[in-house]
Amino acid sequence: MKTAAAGRARGTPLKSGALQQILAFASLIVLVLFFSAASSNFFQFDNIVGILLSTAVTGVLALGSTFVIVTGGIDLSVGTVMTLSSVMTGVFIVGMGLPVPIGIAGGILTGAVCGLLSGLSIAKMNIPPFIATLAMMMIAKGLALVISGTKPIYFTSVKGFSDIALSSVIPGLNIPNAVLIFFAAALLGGLLLTKTIVGRYNFALGSNEEATRLSGVNVDFWKVVIYTITGIFTGIAGIIMASRLNSAQPALGAGYELEAIAAVVIGGTSLSGGKGTILGTVIGALIMSVLTNGLRIMSVPQEWQTVVVGIVIMLAVYTDMMRRRKK
Amino acid sequence: MDQTLVSMDNITKDFPGVRALDGCRFELRKGEVHALVGENGAGKSTLMKVLTGVYRKDAGRIVYDGNEVDIPDTRTAQKLGISIIHQELNLAKDLTAAQNIFLGREPRRGLMLDERKLNEQAARLFERLGIELDPRVKIAELTVANQQMVEIAKALSFDAKVLIMDEPTAALSEAEIGSLFRIIGQLKAEGVGIVYISHRMDELKKITDRITVMRDGAYIDTVATAETPIERIIAMMVGRELYHASGPAQTGKNGEIVLEVRHLNRGKQLKDVGFTLRKGEIVGFAGLVGAGRTEVARAIFGADPIDSGDIYVHGRKVRIRNPYDAVREGIGYLSEDRKQFGCLVDMDVKTNIALPSMRSFVGGLGWMNDRRIGDVSAQIVERLCVKTPGTGQLVKFLSGGNQQKVIIGKWLVRDCDIFIFDEPTRGIDVGAKGEIYELLDELAAQGKAILMISSELPEVLRLSHRIIVMCEGAITGELRREEATQENIMQYATRRIG
Structure with missing residues (x-):
């Protein structure tokens, strides 16, 4: 048996989610083909761009979530922290009249600080990630409402704010910036996870935290770093959200964290940690929005769309479990 | 009178790409402690998994208590009276000793569990083994040694005639090993056959009657413990001597x-x-x-x-x-x-x-x-x-x-x-x-x-x-x-x- 196992030598741990990724990618293609056949409206440039645009926000959140999930942790606060980030951007730009770039930086910083605090409470106070980020979720939700006075902050007076997400920096190509930001963020996330020391420790932590600690890795420090990275991605999602809606909506955002987690899981990242890829997450996020969009085009009522997405999540995780059990 | 309890003959087991067991033999008598030794990967645990129904043999014969038997699953093994105590104990930590022993077979009174009868039965088992243990204590509060006693009691509650112990002393102190050996002696006297898997040669010398050596999935030999020096057993396992005389080089005395x-x-x-x-x-x-x-x-x-x-x-x-x-x-x-x-x-x-x-x-x-x-x-x-x-x-x-x-x-x-x-x-x-x-x-x-x-x-x-x-x-x-x-x-x- 030993030799058989040895014969199955596999690549680096970073590639170990490969099969699940191929499966996810194949499902994405199948979905696209199915909806294209079902409705001629589906495979149109405008519709595809629409799908990508609707992927941007949850997609960027999912990218950030991938980091904590690979450590075996979870971040339930990304939805409402995203809201808080967009509210803070509104406060900086509309309320305080600061320049747009500073407002954007402030929004991203808000996300980073929230991630930092979650990370500190997990690493230093030993609160389980589920609880710590649940608390952060409520804190951010409350703060967003308090700071905004429960009213939306509109950017209508700020010239060009909605262009951040919706216009296109590439002339002639009608792809909104939000989509480009999503892909750029994915590239950045992919590099961080596979090419840098944070990524290495990320997988090590998720694989066996105690053994990593006993290897002399400062696990507390790196956990804080990783939750902060998640926070930065969350902040970026907040900016995209605010720009798309041309407003900061303090009541929106709760529930996005679960969609982000769903995208990560569909993309083959294991909730028990140690395994996962950014490409998988991108595919997972795309599957979610292709499904929603396609079902809408086929006039499936929204309530049923949610049911279908739920079933897809179950199937995705089930195939992953079956594959693991076979080994 | 034939004292043979289990006899495994010509057992073969294939896994994809590898033959894990190749015509293995093993024989266990009533009231015998029989050691099964071999390097990791020699096939000891595979052989025992065949006996306890975890794996199905591809070829060979198992005779149990005079009849040829088929052991397709672990339940069958348990019914026959073959129990195994793994190195990692399988106990529910938050249940009591008694609850663990009778898990799934709790005595009832109508729809209600009969806790008193449960504890009495467990106490009787402990008494029979000479273990001083309160059946109402939670497993989590027991030492590893006592947890092991609970496992042994559990195996006995199934009327085990064959008890397989996989590295039972790995986590025990000398004193605890002493009481484990006393209990093994007790079981022996009751006619239970014990398969004892261990790497510790000194223990084998102390407790076992016979030793079967395996190497690379094959049966090597069965010898009487009393007549065989440890060096020979090790030599059979590996084909060379281990604790060779050289000892540490004499450096380090005057180092910084x-x-x-x-x-x-x-x-x-x-x-x-x-x-x-x-x-x-x-x-x-x-x-x-x-x-x-x-x-x-x-x-x-x-x-x-x-x-x-x-x-x-x-x-x-x-x-x-x-x-x-x-x-x-x-x-x-x-x-x-x-x-x-x-x-x-x-x-x-x-x-x-x-x-x-x-x-x-x-x-x-x-x-x-x-x-x-x-x-x-x-x-x-x-x-x-x-x-x-x-x-x-x-x-x-x-x-x-x-x-x-x-x-x-x-x-x-x-x-x-x-x-x-x-x-x-x-x-x-x-x-x-x-x-x-x-x-x-x-x-x-x-x-x-x-x-x-x-x-x-x-x-x-x-x-x-x-x-x-x-x-x-x-x-x-x-x-x-x-x-x-x-x-x-x-x-x-x-x-x-x-």
Whole structure:
């Protein structure tokens, strides 16, 4: 048996989610083909761009979530922290009249600080990630409402704010910036996870935290770093959200964290940690929005769309479990 | 009268690509303790899994109590009266001893559970075994030894006629081993046949009647314990002698003091522990399980907090608050529990080797230099003779000995000069043990300072230049290699202070 196992030598741990990724990618293609056949409206440039645009926000959140999930942790606060980030951007730009770039930086910083605090409470106070980020979720939700006075902050007076997400920096190509930001963020996330020391420790932590600690890795420090990275991605999602809606909506955002987690899981990242890829997450996020969009085009009522997405999540995780059990 | 209880004949079991058992034989008599020995991978556990219905045999015959039987699943084995006690105990920690014993078979009164009857029945079982244990105590509150007693009682409650024990003494102290052996004697007297799987030769001598040796999935021989010297059994297992006479090279006596520990205290576990460790020296820590040896190691390494005490590295007082600090002082720790604390089993060899030194592999722009990680780990694999198809192999597919080499390798890459080995050969098969010994000798010869904890006295005597003996959290004796014997070590190990 030993030799058989040895014969199955596999690549680096970073590639170990490969099969699940191929499966996810194949499902994405199948979905696209199915909806294209079902409705001629589906495979149109405008519709595809629409799908990508609707992927941007949850997609960027999912990218950030991938980091904590690979450590075996979870971040339930990304939805409402995203809201808080967009509210803070509104406060900086509309309320305080600061320049747009500073407002954007402030929004991203808000996300980073929230991630930092979650990370500190997990690493230093030993609160389980589920609880710590649940608390952060409520804190951010409350703060967003308090700071905004429960009213939306509109950017209508700020010239060009909605262009951040919706216009296109590439002339002639009608792809909104939000989509480009999503892909750029994915590239950045992919590099961080596979090419840098944070990524290495990320997988090590998720694989066996105690053994990593006993290897002399400062696990507390790196956990804080990783939750902060998640926070930065969350902040970026907040900016995209605010720009798309041309407003900061303090009541929106709760529930996005679960969609982000769903995208990560569909993309083959294991909730028990140690395994996962950014490409998988991108595919997972795309599957979610292709499904929603396609079902809408086929006039499936929204309530049923949610049911279908739920079933897809179950199937995705089930195939992953079956594959693991076979080994 | 035929006393044969189980006879397995010509058992063959194939796994994809490999023949795990090839025409194996095994025979167990009533009231016999029969040892099954062999290196890891020799097929002992596969053979026992066939007997307990975990695996189905591909060929061969099992005769049980005079009838040929088919054992397709574990339930059938249990009904026949064949029980196994695994190394890792299978008990629900939050239930009581009695609840565990009768799990799924609880006595009832109508719809209600009859707790009183449950506890009475458990108490009767304990009495029969001569175990003093309250059946109402939760498993989590019991020592490992007592948990094992509960497992044995559970097996008996199924009217076990065959009891298989897999490394039952691995986590027990000498005193606990004593009471385990007493119970085994009791079971023997009742006519239970016991299959005893262990690596510890001294135990086999003490407790077993016959020994069956396996190697590479094949049956080698069955011998009467009383008539066979240990050396011959080991030779049958590996084909060569293990504790060869060479012993440690006589270096290290006059080396510079690399590590000094003074007045280390931690609750009741460590009492004023102090000692020195010199360059090129292997200091063996002997003592019974629970004497505080692992606690010393973990305290020095910063894995557990200490109440008080000073640690000097190269004569300089250092503050070690966590393993991160310890590793920066050049200390590497090799835990007794490799899978849990030693390596990342789901990751590959090169990541494991690079893990403590990850920072040194960061190249320009902050990118990881994967090529250098690959090169450096390939060098380690070659230097330490790690048997692996490549550095991309996942560590869980390596044998215990090779996992240990990977862990040694990771500290070598980190340039550690103080190595703390906690049970360096636990769970490692006899052949690979020799290699690990040679590696330790070599590390010492290169000037590394080695603190080694071992519960196997022959191992302590084979490796150490100096032996420190602990008992109940305190150092009770220190012996030079020339004066140390198993006997005087055991005297110190049982000498309580205060």
